[in-house]
Amino acid sequence: MQIGLDGGEYSWVLNLVFFAFIMIMSLYGQKIQMWQWLKQIEAGLIELKRMAIESRQSAIDTFKEHGTEEEEVAKEIDRWLDYFTIMPVDLDPAGILKRLDHLLDQRRDRFQEFVTDLTPDASNSERMNLENTLEVTQVLSLIFRIVRHFYLLGKKTGSTIMVMQVQMIMPELLRLAKAYSDAMDAFSQGKPIGDGIGPLVVTKLAREYDATPETYVHEVTKEVGYYPIEVEGRTVYAMRATGPGGTVGKPGFAVKKIVEDNKGKIARIITVDAALKLEGEEMGRVSEGTGAAIGDPGPEKHAIEQAATDNQIGIEAIVVKEDEAAAVGVLDKRVLDSLPEVIDRIKIAIRKRTKPGDKIILVGIGNTIGIGL
Amino acid sequence: MGIISKILGVVLTASGALILTHAMDPNVGSLSFVLFVVGLLVMSVGFGLLTAGKQKKEVKASLPTVTEIRCNGCDFKEIRDYEKGDYILKPLEMKCPKCSGKMTIEGVYVVREEPDKDRF
Numbered sequence A: 001m002q003i004g005l006d007g008g009e010y011s012w013v014l015n016l017v018f019f020a021f022i023m024i025m026s027l028y029g030q031k032i033q034m035w036q037w038l039k040q041i042e043a044g045l046i047e048l049k050r051m052a053i054e055s056r057q058s059a060i061d062t063f064k065e066h067g068t069e070e071e072e073v074a075k076e077i078d079r080w081l082d083y084f085t086i087m088p089v090d091l092d093p094a095g096i097l098k099r100l101d102h103l104l105d106q107r108r109d110r111f112q113e114f115v116t117d118l119t120p121d122a123s124n125s126e127r128m129n130l131e132n133t134l135e136v137t138q139v140l141s142l143i144f145r146i147v148r149h150f151y152l153l154g155k156k157t158g159s160t161i162m163v164m165q166v167q168m169i170m171p172e173l174l175r176l177a178k179a180y181s182d183a184m185d186a187f188s189q190g191k192p193i194g195d196g197i198g199p200l201v202v203t204k205l206a207r208e209y210d211a212t213p214e215t216y217v218h219e220v221t222k223e224v225g226y227y228p229i230e231v232e233g234r235t236v237y238a239m240r241a242t243g244p245g246g247t248v249g250k251p252g253f254a255v256k257k258i259v260e261d262n263k264g265k266i267a268r269i270i271t272v273d274a275a276l277k278l279e280g281e282e283m284g285r286v287s288e289g290t291g292a293a294i295g296d297p298g299p300e301k302h303a304i305e306q307a308a309t310d311n312q313i314g315i316e317a318i319v320v321k322e323d324e325a326a327a328v329g330v331l332d333k334r335v336l337d338s339l340p341e342v343i344d345r346i347k348i349a350i351r352k353r354t355k356p357g358d359k360i361i362l363v364g365i366g367n368t369i370g371i372g373l
Numbered sequence B: 001m002g003i004i005s006k007i008l009g010v011v012l013t014a015s016g017a018l019i020l021t022h023a024m025d026p027n028v029g030s031l032s033f034v035l036f037v038v039g040l041l042v043m044s045v046g047f048g049l050l051t052a053g054k055q056k057k058e059v060k061a062s063l064p065t066v067t068e069i070r071c072n073g074c075d076f077k078e079i080r081d082y083e084k085g086d087y088i089l090k091p092l093e094m095k096c097p098k099c100s101g102k103m104t105i106e107g108v109y110v111v112r113e114e115p116d117k118d119r120f
């Protein structure tokens, strides 16, 4: 074989091809790259659209079981898919958490009103599950609409940076959308999800100390209550949101309220929650730390931290590691199997870091869907 | 579409390879560049056809959710398919077949397959 050098009568062909290649690539390389990115986004968009449509349909199917015609349900859900909440202005940060909390309350009330209007025959806990179903549908619809926006805009303006950014975060968006899409089944049927491990731990522990659904004190704050239990001479307020309907309630404010009601008597606050695991970490791994383990937009966590700081109360967190798919999807066996260890660690915390006679708040944070009292 | 394009892919890849080997033959002389380029082209098209559509994974059926029921009195345990209305810690009407005590749902879960262990 001989390439290029002295060349035969046909070597000009190779040279021509070579130069044509260089010219095309330097002149149109960017365009070709853009075209490739747009194609990749398009493939992702098709997938996102499919998930959005499927979740909308399964929301409609679930809603129509409770006494409203399918057409009416579809119309109302479409009206609700792009419901938005405007975050409070942060130019004047004073009192921003109060304002945010107010907005979140308002939003929740509108959601409840919407679901109640559409499901005259449903029970309370079914309605809570339907609210969750609606939220998942909204998330999937939102992801699809945003990606579509950037895709179309990028195509229209030919802006490389816009297209490039979407193409780069596409795998992450697809992963997130897939987690939510898989979760639809859990929410629409009321199955427990991985995020519910916090409340489950609390109830399991409380039952070891003779708590029953009847001893649960309801509505300390909206949809949150506690089991009053005695653990080795300490009084423990074992707090969680009410189940088995899907709700996270307002546990932060419940902690604040109990602290205020027992001025100076609370010795420790222990929060239990699910946490996102790092890739490579074991699913269901239990780990502990300092602080309030609660993933709300801000007001709840602030309430716990403020109450702890004002009264100099020790605060610690125990979390169970899960990935997104497990946290919003049906409870994973490995997460459920972490229960004994979490309960053990709580007992150790109580034994080592409090004295007999102390009062302790144990709070399980998470969505109580499918987890009974 | 699937099988035809696969066969075409195999044929093209093979003929590309043939052309390439032919181009290596010193007797071909000056035409060897052209043959070389053509062989590479044909082969890459063949490979493209062979590997096309491979990234499409078959859609996995969603994992079955199971309900784990335990007796409050003894160590009897039963695992059955999830039924609508099941929730964790739900007290059940059914009696334990061993000691006819009361039974409770102790778990509602899926068993996800463990991903392949990474080296780290």
Ligand SMILES: [Zn+2]
Pocket (backbone or CB within 6 Å): B071, B072, B073, B074, B075, B076, B096, B097, B098, B099, B100, B101
């Ligand atoms: Zn039994």
